[in-house]
Amino acid sequence: MKWNKKPIDGARVKEFAVAYDLDLLASAIFVRRGIDTPERVQFYLEDDLRFLHNPFLFDEMADAVQRIQQAVSEGERVHVFGDRDVDGMTSTVLMTEALQNLGLEVSWGVPMGDDPYGLTVGLVESLAAQDVTLLVAVDCGTTNVAEIRRAADLGIDTIVIDHHNPQEELPPAVALINPKMPDSSYPFAGLCSCALAGKVRYALGFAHTDFFNQPLCLLNARPGNESIIMDAIRIENMVEIDRISESLVPGVLDVEHSRLAEFLQGAAILVYDAPAQEQILRRAFGPNVDVSTVDVAPEIWKLFPALNGRSLLRLRGESRLSRYNGRASGEIDVFLSLFTTFVHRRETALLDDLAGSLDLVALGTLADMMPLEDENRILVKQGLRRMTEAPRPGLRSLLERQKLRGKTIAARDVGWMVSPVLNASGRMGEPDRAVRLLLTCDEQERERLADSVIELNTRRKAVGDEAWSLVQAQARTSFDDHEGRFILVHHEAIHRGVTGIVAGRLARHYDAPAAVISLLPDGAVGSVRTARGMVVTDLLARCDDLLSDWGGHDQAGGFRLAAARIAGLEQRLRAIIPSMAMREQSEPALEIDAELTPDLLTLKLLEVVRLFAPFGQTNPPLSFLIRGLRVLDLSFMGKTQEHLRLTFDAGASKWPAVYWSAAERVGTVFTKGDLVDTVVNVGVNYYQGTETPQLTVLDVRESLQ
Numbered sequence: 001m002k003w004n005k006k007p008i009d010g011a012r013v014k015e016f017a018v019a020y021d022l023d024l025l026a027s028a029i030f031v032r033r034g035i036d037t038p039e040r041v042q043f044y045l046e047d048d049l050r051f052l053h054n055p056f057l058f059d060e061m062a063d064a065v066q067r068i069q070q071a072v073s074e075g076e077r078v079h080v081f082g083d084r085d086v087d088g089m090t091s092t093v094l095m096t097e098a099l100q101n102l103g104l105e106v107s108w109g110v111p112m113g114d115d116p117y118g119l120t121v122g123l124v125e126s127l128a129a130q131d132v133t134l135l136v137a138v139d140c141g142t143t144n145v146a147e148i149r150r151a152a153d154l155g156i157d158t159i160v161i162d163h164h165n166p167q168e169e170l171p172p173a174v175a176l177i178n179p180k181m182p183d184s185s186y187p188f189a190g191l192c193s194c195a196l197a198g199k200v201r202y203a204l205g206f207a208h209t210d211f212f213n214q215p216l217c218l219l220n221a222r223p224g225n226e227s228i229i230m231d232a233i234r235i236e237n238m239v240e241i242d243r244i245s246e247s248l249v250p251g252v253l254d255v256e257h258s259r260l261a262e263f264l265q266g267a268a269i270l271v272y273d274a275p276a277q278e279q280i281l282r283r284a285f286g287p288n289v290d291v292s293t294v295d296v297a298p299e300i301w302k303l304f305p306a307l308n309g310r311s312l313l314r315l316r317g318e319s320r321l322s323r324y325n326g327r328a329s330g331e332i333d334v335f336l337s338l339f340t341t342f343v344h345r346r347e348t349a350l351l352d353d354l355a356g357s358l359d360l361v362a363l364g365t366l367a368d369m370m371p372l373e374d375e376n377r378i379l380v381k382q383g384l385r386r387m388t389e390a391p392r393p394g395l396r397s398l399l400e401r402q403k404l405r406g407k408t409i410a411a412r413d414v415g416w417m418v419s420p421v422l423n424a425s426g427r428m429g430e431p432d433r434a435v436r437l438l439l440t441c442d443e444q445e446r447e448r449l450a451d452s453v454i455e456l457n458t459r460r461k462a463v464g465d466e467a468w469s470l471v472q473a474q475a476r477t478s479f480d481d482h483e484g485r486f487i488l489v490h491h492e493a494i495h496r497g498v499t500g501i502v503a504g505r506l507a508r509h510y511d512a513p514a515a516v517i518s519l520l521p522d523g524a525v526g527s528v529r530t531a532r533g534m535v536v537t538d539l540l541a542r543c544d545d546l547l548s549d550w551g552g553h554d555q556a557g558g559f560r561l562a563a564a565r566i567a568g569l570e571q572r573l574r575a576i577i578p579s580m581a582m583r584e585q586s587e588p589a590l591e592i593d594a595e596l597t598p599d600l601l602t603l604k605l606l607e608v609v610r611l612f613a614p615f616g617q618t619n620p621p622l623s624f625l626i627r628g629l630r631v632l633d634l635s636f637m638g639k640t641q642e643h644l645r646l647t648f649d650a651g652a653s654k655w656p657a658v659y660w661s662a663a664e665r666v667g668t669v670f671t672k673g674d675l676v677d678t679v680v681n682v683g684v685n686y687y688q689g690t691e692t693p694q695l696t697v698l699d700v701r702e703s704l705q
Helices: 010-020 024-032 038-045 061-073 086-101 121-129 145-153 193-206 259-264 274-285 297-303 312-318 331-346 348-367 376-389 393-401 411-427 431-439 443-481 496-510 536-541 563-579 604-612
Strands: 002-004 077-081 105-109 132-138 157-161 175-177 216-223 228-236 239-248 268-271 487-491 514-520 523-529 549-552 556-561 589-591 594-596 624-637 643-649 654-659 675-687 690-702
Touching: 010 024, 024 594, 024 604, 038 376, 038 604, 061 132, 061 157, 061 175, 061 193, 077 086, 086 105, 086 132, 086 193, 086 348, 086 411, 086 431, 121 132, 121 145, 132 193, 145 157, 157 193, 175 193, 193 348, 193 376, 216 259, 216 274, 216 331, 228 259, 228 274, 228 331, 239 259, 239 331, 297 331, 312 331, 331 348, 348 376, 348 393, 348 411, 376 411, 393 411, 393 431, 393 443, 411 431, 411 443, 411 496, 431 443, 443 487, 443 496, 443 514, 487 496, 487 563, 496 514, 496 523, 496 556, 514 563, 523 536, 523 563, 536 549, 536 556, 556 563, 604 675, 643 690, 654 675
Parallel strands: 002 589, 077 105, 077 132, 132 157, 157 175, 216 268, 487 514, 594 624, 654 690
Antiparallel strands: 216 228, 228 239, 514 523, 523 556, 549 556, 624 643, 624 675, 643 654, 675 690
């Protein structure tokens, strides 16, 4: 295995350390990973919910909110429909709770048994028969054009909250909240559907404040060189719509003929410290001009007494929000930051409600393998904290059964021990059990449902192992037929609920995209998982005429087709796979984040690790290269003794370590007493209520020291 350590500019590291008040080791890792712009760095250094993107950056968010408000005022019946995976189930729970909290009569549903993914015409027709007039589709709907058109014909409006890749034709929804829309104005496309449901939930709360849909203009006048500089930002729903800066020479131009007059028209004008601002405005426009303004400084000072009497100029260097805006902050930027913070503090119930939903948002994000960058870092970090300290009752019951209560829950715990259990209920055709577990207020039902999803997970493991055995010979043949670029397997005995698991396992095992098809009485259903950068939805789009339905993300997708068309699909794939963009296979490589001497292997490293956590998609655990470590002790562990437990001598400290699937390397690469160069992750081990530092070895070589 190759060890790669990207070269970096030492001067840039020092500059970065000064800019963000970090030590040189952390700064070197940031620079080496390319996380060196203010927009990216903020999501590592901050975990305050104020740093999340505003939900109203979605063009149609206000439309969604107003349609739900209409449903409340008219007492409509609303139905929430989700998907059978963790993201879909958690999205269903969050939206159902949010709508119930508004007093609506809400029903919910998820695909059961062998039901297809997403909405169906049969479903919308049954909802119409139940007098449902508003359908909220979560984690589905983007590709359900015909179904949503049928709903509209039956008098049902649809709101889509989804993150799947859109196809060429979009559904006629009242509002489509999807960050992957080609013309989306939302700055981050990597949100899962549960996170989007959380955004809608926050927006619904914001709609009850005085600021909803109210155009506001922040104005700040300041002296220039023989002029007065007027800076203004127009906002609506706390989103910056436009800004202007105009330099006026006193006595030369009246306010009615300035660009500023048109900019301010129709909005409430907010200023900070009106007496000082009015004095400057009179200098600019003369003593007889009356600009109607609202002074927000007194209200801000009530909430933040330490700011009383302090000017925007004095506060400019202290604003955390404006620190990361990528440009030199002016007084107007400080005003916007200050006003945003003021609104968040005044409407504290909004952030409290959002915080209460983040355990589910973190679940959905991690289960759907969303990138742990941008605002996902804050959502997951806060969500893991919520899971650790105050999870919702249904989730708490599950954590107790997985022996995770009492420990600091990390992303890997969710990936290994929580999301697979919840996913199992969907894979085994009974996702309603997981939804009810997370929704119910009845303690006895909650305990029964927690046991039930654990049992379903046990069954899922057995079914998955059986399917894995079934596909081995066919997978090898397909891999060879496609010259190592794709795998397609199908079998009547593969349970439809494990096609995604088996496809993912094949993709990892062969380092090639894989599709697994399950044969059903009424057709076939399949899952695709990618490798080496192939975009799944691009592949499925080129098979559109053979598929009755399909959808997904760049990395994963699903489809349905008639069983008779499987042979045609195989033929099509042989024709198009050679032209699909994907990386060539290469020798596995370890990317080194930093090289340390043994004396630097101290507990302080954990502080650096925590800075970059949580780890997951696009943000792998930190890898440290340490040369000249002595293997103080080693022992074998595991059912077949295939793993190693090690102790390394780092001089002033001794570090326990684990090395997975490495027993065969003892006696050939290293043994007890040897000096080795090793690449490790630094973390903690939880055992019987105690957390201790531990290394995870990724590779070892004989030391040349």
